[in-house]
Amino acid sequence: MAEFSLDALGEACPIPLLKVQKKWPDLKGGDVLIIHIDHSCALKNIPEWARKEGHNVEVEEVEDGVWDIYIEKTA
């Protein structure tokens, strides 16, 4: 189970989600992708997209206005 991370700090929507979608085919079931973001808009569309595709999502607020989104790819 590998862990990947993506830096989307400073990027406004829709860039963070597009980055995630581009990286996604590289992940296998059980792998986790962590995206670092600081534009709050990405907290709306990335988790929603991931959940709709059936994956598990959890967000951690690293500091005020900076978040790590964890997405676990289901098998």
Added chain:
Amino acid sequence: MAKQREYCDVAVIGGGAAGLTAAIYCGRARLKTVLFEKALPGGLATYTSEIENYPGFPEAIPGTALMKLFEKQAKRFGVEFKLTAVKQADLTGGEKVISTFRTDYVAKAVIVASGGKPRLTGAIGEESFLYDKGISFCATCDAAYYTGKKVLVVGSGDAAIEEAMFLTKFADKVQVSVIHDRGIVDANEVAKEHAFANPKLEFIWNTVVDEFRGGERLQQVVLKNIKTGELSPVDVDGCFLFIGYLPDTDLFKGQVEMDGRGYIPTDDNMATNLPGVFAVGDVRVKGLRQVATAVGDGAVGGVAAERYLAEKAYFDEQIMGGSCPTVVYCWNPTDPVCRSLMSDVEKLKEKYREQVKVVNVDMYKAGSLAARLGIQQAPALALVSDRAVAYRALECTDVRAIEAELAKMIG
């Protein structure tokens, strides 16, 4: 991976204006409060550029800025935030179980504040352009991306008209598809006046979306005139839908009572049909869905949850939890019959001293405690033993019956 289990007093599902307010009240009452939010804390209010009508902010405030203040206040009162979706909720028992993908949270009370989700048009091709492929529901999120471009807004309520005006600050051209006849929009008068005076806004009357077209991204929206049936393609870089919201309550179906559209009816204290489960904000059956009303609901629901927990603790410990038989006298202090019976109850207490515990319940102040014992009307007596009601004397005028039962019990 085995699921973890955590315990709390109150679980708040949804971190919009209503949930955050409820959490502020619960946190301030020193209850262990956990709030679940699957997206950005702040809820739908963060989708709007300016909130003009929330009292206390005379100059208008961006939705994200206002909600950030709510969030800060909740954190100050010790509310724990879990930024993940609630996947399952078992609300029917005394212990409520709220499940996320990693953890089961066991809560004594639950406040449902899951709000709304944007309604879709249902037009052909819509699915293909959701999630940053051209269809958006959030002008503040995506406006900058459309700088110098062409967008279509669908809808004519406050949200549609206000967000369309906000978009004119970025986009070159903003067209608005309105279902009504020329000159008629559902928005408030101020917004309407400004919109009609804005040269960058162009209204397309009597239309609904028929189809979304494009390649990788949205390129064209086909509008249908509802009067003539005529189809007219409009070339766009993006399309914003503001055609209303639906309650986000699928999770609770079959447990919490709902109306035909999925909204949750509550009483004045935000209580649902399930004991210990409250609903606040846009998820409720109500007449006005705004930040100000969500805040009002949150305050009422937060306090109602606190009272429910206090009452439950009193009931479990003082009434049901005695080490000896407990006589519960449900009375109304203003009623002469109740007052005279009270002296008999006092005598009973004297007579059996160590062998019995006597608890008085004021029906006026704590009618719901009496209801838990199956008592609706004062005066009435109940005898509790081994955590169960052993005997009830309803509409009684003396203590003889209950004393006889008590005597049998203690031999």
